[in-house]
Amino acid sequence: MEKSVKELLNKVYTVAEARALNPLTLAYIGDGVFSGFIRKYLVAQGIHNVNHLTKKSVDYVKADAQSEMIRLLADSLTEEEAAIVRRGRNTHSHAPKNARVIDYRLATGLEALVGFLSLTGQEERLEALIVSGICSLEAQKNA
Secondary structure, three states: HHHEEEEHHOOOOHHHHHOOOOHHHHHHHHHHHHHHHHHHHHHHHOOOOHHHHHHHHHHHHHHHHHHHHHHHHHHHHHHHHHHHHHHHHHHOOOOOOOOHHHHHHHHHHHHHHHHHHHHHHOHHHHHHHHHHHHHHHHHHHHO
């Protein structure tokens, strides 16, 4: 039993298997993975107060920030990555009251891409996009 749990936790999907998943399933995985990156980034900056971490993380994980990130990354995406973003963006879902529909859909596209890259074991590419996205958001914020 323990071995099968470990195998499930470490399953790497083929591109075809990941493409076959519902885009909202990819976004579900991507949301957790993206949040994990942001949390590590903030803690590494020396922020250790949990209330400050929570407030600061919202600057990156809210729909408008994620939609801006995917806009900034759009030119650096491969055709396949752009297709995953479009699938996530075009999936019917209900935006929360505090987010514009277009921002929520683009954020879902970003999360679907993060989920896809994570599930297919493309960790280097995933990290490169996250780093580029954070740097672009920071540069825009400081401009």
